[in-house]
Amino acid sequence: MPDDLTLATRLAEVADKITTARFRARDLRVRSKPDRTPVTDADTAVEDAVREVLAAERPGDAVAGEERGGSTRSSGRTWLLDPIDGTKNFLRGAPVWATLIALIEDGTPVLGMISAPLLGRRWWAFRGEGAWLRDAAGERAISVSGVSSLADAYLSTTHLGSWTEYHSREAYLALTDACWENRAFGDFWSHCLVAEGAVDLAAEAIVNPWDVAAVQVLVTEAGGRFSDLSGQPRFDGGSALSSNGLLHDAALDILKA
Structure with a gap:
């Protein structure tokens, strides 16, 4: 799993480089999918770049994503991608969007990487090792609240x-x-x-x-x-x-x- 987390971090960095370069770009290309949700050229570029890395680094794993399709396996390993979660924010110039990367093993998510570069925040977790955040204050473990009502x-x-x-x-x-x-x-x-x-x-x-x-x-x-x-x-x-x-x-x- 540490090797998978290292890879997920690399994938997030690949995605951040693309998304930050295309954010508020004057030539950003946008089209509507059949469900009327928007997709930009940045969405497809991120997914293609991440898939390319995974093909080289984890050729035996399946990959599924919002833009290029595929499905998760009930057994084995699948990388599940959302290249830009918050595409409507992205295309309007609002900074609240992120790349989401998950590793599914035998139908269960075991690793999550969420990178929001314009917020200056990256969250990640893998099974049995806690949840983490990196922001301007540094890297730290995070936990839910104790509110009970x-x-x-x-x-x-x-x-x-x-x-x-x-x-x-x-x-x-x-x-x-x-x-x-x-x-x-x-x-x-x-x-x-x-x-x-x-x-x-x-x-x-x-x-x-x-x-x-x-x-x-x-x-x-x-x-x-x-x-x-x-x-x-x-x-x-x-x-x-x-x-x-x-x-x-x-x-x-x-x-x-």
């Missing part, structure tokens, strides 16, 4: 409209009413803040596997809990709830309503 909890989500379309806007608003404070930090950042202990709950009504495989490792290795909205601890359930663990069941009870 929803009334004291800080909640984050992404676009509120997704709750109307994919789950229940009323259920999400009931959870916000039960919590002390709420924000929409969105995408990867909500879950990373849970792992850091800065936020207590992060919920998303709709996700893809590449959106959350890496954060599942990060949150659980930080001492928290990750599941879909039915409570199953899986990254491919189509929705996501991260928590410090103490609040998870209470949040699920409201969101299931």
